[in-house]
Amino acid sequence: MGLYLLPAALFLAVLALYPFVELIHMSVSQVSSDNIFGDWPFIGAAGVQAVAGTADFREAAVNSLIYVGLVVGVGLGGGLAAALVLWRGGPLSGFTLALMVFSWALPGLINGVDWRFLLDPRGMVDTILSVARVAPIYWLVEGRLPLISVALVNAWTVVPFATLVFRAALLDMPSEVLAAAEVDGARPRQTLRYIVLPLLRPTILVLTILSLLYAFKSFDFIYIMTFGGPGTASTTLPFLSYRLAFELYQFSNGAAVAVITLGLIILMAVFYLRSVQREERA
Amino acid sequence: MTRALAARTGTALLVVIYGLPFVWLVATSLKSDTEIFSATGLIFQPTISAYQTVVNADLLRSCVNSAIIAAGTTLLTLLLATPAAYALARVKGMLVNIGLGALILLQITPQPATLIPLYRVLGGWNLLGTQLGVILADSALLLPFCVLIVRPFFLSVPLEVEEAGVVDGASRWRVFWQIVLPITLNGIATGATIIFFIAWGEFLYAITFLSDPGQYPISVLIAGQIGMYGIRWSNMMAIAVVASLPILAIYAYTHRLLRDGLALGSVR
Numbered sequence: 001m002g003l004y005l006l007p008a009a010l011f012l013a014v015l016a017l018y019p020f021v022e023l024i025h026m027s028v029s030q031v032s033s034d035n036i037f038g039d040w041p042f043i044g045a046a047g048v049q050a051v052a053g054t055a056d057f058r059e060a061a062v063n064s065l066i067y068v069g070l071v072v073g074v075g076l077g078g079g080l081a082a083a084l085v086l087w088r089g090g091p092l093s094g095f096t097l098a099l100m101v102f103s104w105a106l107p108g109l110i111n112g113v114d115w116r117f118l119l120d121p122r123g124m125v126d127t128i129l130s131v132a133r134v135a136p137i138y139w140l141v142e143g144r145l146p147l148i149s150v151a152l153v154n155a156w157t158v159v160p161f162a163t164l165v166f167r168a169a170l171l172d173m174p175s176e177v178l179a180a181a182e183v184d185g186a187r188p189r190q191t192l193r194y195i196v197l198p199l200l201r202p203t204i205l206v207l208t209i210l211s212l213l214y215a216f217k218s219f220d221f222i223y224i225m226t227f228g229g230p231g232t233a234s235t236t237l238p239f240l241s242y243r244l245a246f247e248l249y250q251f252s253n254g255a256a257v258a259v260i261t262l263g264l265i266i267l268m269a270v271f272y273l274r275s276v277q278r279e280e281r282a
Numbered sequence: 283m284t285r286a287l288a289a290r291t292g293t294a295l296l297v298v299i300y301g302l303p304f305v306w307l308v309a310t311s312l313k314s315d316t317e318i319f320s321a322t323g324l325i326f327q328p329t330i331s332a333y334q335t336v337v338n339a340d341l342l343r344s345c346v347n348s349a350i351i352a353a354g355t356t357l358l359t360l361l362l363a364t365p366a367a368y369a370l371a372r373v374k375g376m377l378v379n380i381g382l383g384a385l386i387l388l389q390i391t392p393q394p395a396t397l398i399p400l401y402r403v404l405g406g407w408n409l410l411g412t413q414l415g416v417i418l419a420d421s422a423l424l425l426p427f428c429v430l431i432v433r434p435f436f437l438s439v440p441l442e443v444e445e446a447g448v449v450d451g452a453s454r455w456r457v458f459w460q461i462v463l464p465i466t467l468n469g470i471a472t473g474a475t476i477i478f479f480i481a482w483g484e485f486l487y488a489i490t491f492l493s494d495p496g497q498y499p500i501s502v503l504i505a506g507q508i509g510m511y512g513i514r515w516s517n518m519m520a521i522a523v524v525a526s527l528p529i530l531a532i533y534a535y536t537h538r539l540l541r542d543g544l545a546l547g548s549v550r
Contacts, residue, residue, distance in 0.1 A: 001369040004458075005381070008366035008425060015422035016388045019399030023391075026398065036398070085292030088285075096293050098537045100300045105476075105533055105540065106526060107483015109501050113508060113522050114307045117515050124306040127323045160300075161544065168545030188285060217392040219486070224508055238392035251398060258395035265390050 026255035033249040043252075051244075051256040059232060060240040060257075061264075063147055064216065067236050070151035071158055071215035076207055078155065079162020080200075084192070086163065087170045097167070100160035108157070112224030115153040116140065119225075146226045147234040154221045158214070162207055169203040170196070205276055209269060216265045237261040311519035318515050332516035341500070341524065347413065348482055348499035349528070354417040355424065355481035356474050362421070363428035364470060368458060370429065371436035385426040393423060397490055404491060411493045419487040424480060428473045434546055435469025436462065472543030475536045479529055500525045 027048055029040035051057055082100065086093045103111065118124040119139035126136040139149040173196070181191045219238045222228055228235035228243060235243065237257060245254030310318065312328040370378055400419050401410070409415030439462055447457040463470070485501035492498060498506075504521055507513065533540075 001373050004365035004369035008362040008429065009381075011362050012384075012388065012422065012425060015400065015403065015418060016396070016426070017384070018403065019396045019422075020388065020391060022399035022402070023395050081292070082296055085289050085296065088289065090286070090289050090293065092293050092297065093289075096296050096300070097541065100296060101537060101540060102530070102533055103300050103303075105479050106529060107479060107501065109483045109485055109504055110522050110526055110529075113504055113518060114303055116508070117310060117519065118303055118306055120515075122318060122515075124302065156299075164541060165545050168542075213390045217390055219393055220483075223486070224505065227509055238394060241392065242394035242397075245394070245398065255395070255398075258392060262387075262391060262395075266387075 023255050024259055026252050027259040029252055031251040031255070033251070036251055040252075047252050048256045048260060051253050052260060056232065056235075056240060057237075057257065057260075060235050060237045063234065064236040064238075064261075066144075066147060067151045067154075067218070068212060068215040070148065071155045071218070072208060072211045074152060074155035075158030075211050075215075076162050076204065078159035079207070080166050080204075082159060082163040083166035083170055084196075086167060097160075097163070100163060104157050104160040106157075108154075108218075108220035109224055111153065111157055112221045115149075115156075116225045119149055119153075140226055141230055144233070146230065147236075150221050150225045150234055153225065154215065154218055158211055162211070165203060165207055166200065169200055173199055209272065212272070213265060213269065216261070216268075237264075307519055308523055311516055311523050313516050315514065315516060332514075332520040336517050336520045337524065340495075341503070341521065343496065344498055344500040344503050345524070345528075347497055348501065348525075351413055351416050351420065351484075351488065351499050352478050352481040354413070355420040356478045358417060358421045359424050359428050359477050360470065360474055363425055363432060363473065364463075365458070367429045367432040368436045368462065371433050371439075382430075385429055388426045389430065393486055396423070397486070400487070401490065410491055411497070413492070413497055415491050416488050416499075419491060420481050420484055423484075423487070424477050427480075428477055431476065431543075432466070432469050432473045435466040435472075435543075438546070439465050468539060468543060469546075471536065472539055475532060475540060478532065482525075482529060 026040065028042060028044055030043050030047070031040050035041075086097055120126070121136040121138060125139065126134075129137065138145070140146045177195060177199075178191065181195055186194075217238055218236070219242070222234055222236060222239050223242075226234040228239045232240075238261060241254045241257040241261065243254075244250045244257060305324070309324055309326070309328075311332050312330065313326055314329050314331060317326045370381055396419075400422075404410050404415040404419065407415075409418065443461060443465070444457050447461045448454075452460070482499075483501055485499075485505040488499050488502045489505055492502070500521070504518070504525060507518065
């Protein structure tokens with residue numbers, strides 16, 4: 001079986017693991033545009049510590065938490081709601097699902113461009129609001145709105161994926177149990193609360209982890225819709241890492257932010273899995 | 283509210299939330315510049331002037347470039363990922379856990395973090411400024427994802443099926459090629475479709491590693507113009523529609539595959 005693994009392993013070793021090691025190397029070195037192609041003096045954890053203490057980093061960390069929270073919360077909540085709506089078939093449910101999954105299949109680039117205009121004061125959202133005599137809202141400009149708007153657009157593409165997975169889990173559900181609940185006179189809400197949701201628990205856990213990991217590294221939507229701005233208002237950790245390296249040419253600081261981000265992702269995933277396990281044992 | 287009514291209302295809401303943005307995208311691409319500014323919503327005089335402006339030799343060439351990069355990436359990724367996913371589904375023990383752990387670690391690394399090291403690697407091979415370089419970078423980005431998607435399909439092939447082949451005297455390779463692969467074709471097609479879509483929309487590597495505009499994929503045309511001041515939205519939306527068409531065409535054939543394949547791939 002080794003021969004089956006070897007090509008992929010070699011390929012990844014050179015083009016993925018080596019860059020990964022270089023990233024860590026860069027984060028513990030002093031690298032600027034002067035010596036990017038030369039020697040990298042070792043500075044240890046000093047660079048990582050210095051970067052983690054900056055106001056920019058704290059802002060990006062808070063932004064990342066808000067972003068991830070919205071993508072995971074709205075993505076899973078919306079996905080569950082949509083799956084329940086489409087569960088039992090009915091007119092248009094196949095078409096609706098296909099339409100939703102298309103928005104998931106489109107690259108973030110195209111969805112981002114589309115929504116950047118839809119959220120423009122001349123775009124779809126404000127045009128619809130103007131019917132209700134609401135003054136134009138500058139979604140991608142004012143205060144925390146840009147960050148929230150981009151996160152919601154990203155969640156809009158996560159919902160279809162979560163819907164698919166929830167739908168598959170719902171279709172797998174033992175129909176006798178659901179039929180028994182109905183015979184016993186359970187209201188739909190009670191069935192949902194006491195039968196469906198507990199049965200969906202493993203699915204919710206998997207989806208939480210997947211969307212958490214996905215949202216934390218999300219980059220395309222921010223790049224396309226706000227480029228981290230205005231100012232730094234919608235700069236999350238991956239985008240800060242990009243900005244430090246490619247706008248300010250502080251390569252080691254950018255690498256340090258990327259390494260801290262990865263550490264945080266792993267920490268969150270492990271912490272989450274641990275708490276799930278502990279709860280299951282109790 | 284009865285259940286049927288709730289389901290219908292919910293379905294209608296979903297159709298609006300997911301359909302209207304695309305209707306608006308197409309509508310905007312059919313507007314003149316003056317009509318975009320007058321915010322006329324969906325009631326306007328359609329014109330194809332934006333398409334007449336943007337659809338030219340350069341745009342068509344960028345579509346060809348996108349097709350080369352996306353198809354090349356899909357091919358290379360599948361070639362490497364399929365046997366690896368099979369092995370990781372059949373072998374047991376520490377090695378598999380280490381392998382899967384490494385794949386997940388690579389999968390969660392933010393893409394920009396790999397730009398500088400990859401720049402150096404590709405530079406060392408004289409592949410900067412070439413589409414082959416972008417294909418290699420894209421494949422490295424998507425290979426872990428592809429293995430993780432395809433592996434569950436191999437896991438679901440019963441071992442007895444393979445043992446029967448071995449008993450009949452087939453070599454390991456023939457068992458894989460003639461028995462296992464045909465059964466798992468759906469999974470491989472699911473992986474191929476998703477890889478193609480992502481590679482079609484990838485812009486960060488392409489914008490960084492390519493320098494000749496004649497080699498740019500359509501994603502770079504979009505990403506490169508989006509930040510410019512005084513952007514012409516009807517033109518931008520027309521390009522976005524053109525860039526979406528190949529995906530729509532493939533999706534029309536593969537959406538059932540994706541619907542069933544994604545749920546399987548992600549939960550195991």
